[in-house]
Amino acid sequence: MNHQETAQEIIKAVGGTNNINSVYHCITRLRFELKDNDKVDNGTLKKLDKVMGTNISGDQFQVIIGNDVPKVFDAMVKEHPALQQSPEKKETKSDNKKNVILKIFETIAGVFAPMLPAITAAGMLKGLLALFVSLGWMSAGTDTYRILSAIGDGVFHYLPLLIAVSAARKFGSNPFVAIALGTALMYPDMSTLLSSGESVAFIGIPVTAVSYASSVIPILLAVWLMSYVEKWVDRVIPAALKLLLVPLITLLVMVPVTLIAIGPLGTFVGNGLSGGINWLLNEGGLVAGIVLGGAMALIIMTGMHYALVPIILSNIATLGFDKFLPLTYISNMGQAGATLGVFFRAKDKKLKTVALSTSFTALMGVTEPAMYGVNMKYKKPFAAAMIGSAVGGGFALAFGAKAYVLAGNGGLPGLPSLIGQTFWYSLIGMILAFVVGAIMSTVFGIKEEEGDAEALAQFSPGASSTPAAAPSNEAAVNVDDMGAPTPTSDATAVAPMTGKAIPLKEVNDPTFGDELMGKGVAFVPSVGELVSPVTGTVMNVFKTKHAIVVRSDNGMELLIHVGINTVKLRGQYFESHVAAGTRVQAGDKLLSFELDQIAKEYDITTAMVVTNTADYKDIQPVNLGEITMGQEVLKAQI
8 A cells, every 4th residue: 555545544534534624743643633533433544554553642633654654644635735734623522522731732742743853953963063073073163063053053043933834834824924923023123122121112012021032932822822813804804905904914913912912921931831840850850750751651652742842942942951851862762672672572573573673763763663563562561661761761860961952853863962961871861771671571571472463453454353262172282481372393284275386475465475474385276265274273263254363283373364455355255164263173164255256356365374483493385386275285393
């Protein structure tokens, strides 16, 4: 499924365009504001190939995509441009349920998430420049340094303009009028006037001296109020005069109101919030680090970490550092370490591959694949990640760790933001989180058998499996220290169908062809009948009947998947003759299917893979070519 198809399927699953107020994306998630969350088909969403999971934060519905989220988002808004706007909306069923505090946090997150690429790029450059100067690779007085510094400093100095654009989109007002409001506040003569030390008044009303450069809250409040003023003016002005008078009246009202009231109020609110959190971080030390470090993963899950961006930016602009940001880096390391622990404990080859790759992704600053794809799925690794983050956070704040710029995405690429007097404390805190998370995850272990069933369901979009039954007492199977069955001897499997046996690598599906699910053999059937390749127990029959899992008495687990993408048939043309828990002999009928009908729409190639390949030294197909059911086709050596 390409990005355009994925985008369209997501839109359908969230209730169609008529149910979407707006959508934007952060690093890994599509963030929807929907009219009614009850219209979402969550099951369908989770079955899409590129969807890692979903999450609800307050009333914001989030679809977790991963690194491909910008491509899916671009495909979505290319076809439906209006979706990325935030039109004025009527109160909906879900709005009535929304908590006011959560709504405020979501609004702030909605404003800042689209800006993060610019902010993090500028912060990264500032961090690298600090590193180059400290290493003696560059002098702070050179023209080259000043030009590069302008790239980083310019974004933060004119931050109110970036906020004005994003906030205007969020609140449904004209972004260019919002920019005009911001430029008036930052106009050089205005800055000179407000910083002169003399009293300033507008038609006799005193104007409080406030510096708007690098500020956050004042422009956010100003654009929010402007959205109401603009819409009211637009309603009362005749259509022929709207283009001229609506922007004019809006600015004539909003610039003075901002200078007189909103600017000072926003500065007071911003300083109060920053002061409160900074007091907690400064005075709490070890305890604050343990509590906030351990809870950071929960904060990230809700997306509320974006609501702290204004405070982080304000701290960096006014104090030159921030103590909260290092905790986000430490939390990432905890998630990465816990997923690495899963890699060490897992026996399933696919799970080991997923765990290792998502651990690396988390090290690079993108934690959602590790958090949702592995750690939360198996639960114990998630607890291990929180423990690691608590240890690392406690150490870091006990020694006053600080970040000096907002750079990167919380992983190793963002280390330049920590360069300064407390760099080593931050780095040690990150290492502690990673190591403790990995150790605790390895100690806790996982229930891999449950995870395998979930992985199979994810692999086959649209399929839901019947819970696996325990092996029959007739089947003598050893178990490892985690309670998972292990093979007791070499094993063989016979052909489950009549047709042509081919190497697995010839299957036109990378999941099977690249042996991600395990080694095995494939078939091009000539008869629409599937029989058991081994004597053992049926472990799973997928709801759509196109796939089945059988475990032999000596421990070999076989997944037989009839056709490619046949899950889309939703059981049509298939008939199951067994259920989970059924004892079968080799050659017993498992499924019947209408071969001719299926072949009209789909590739009928059928894969048979050993899902516990890692338990065997070698697995090889035999008797490739024309074959009849019952002939030996696979050997596995213990």
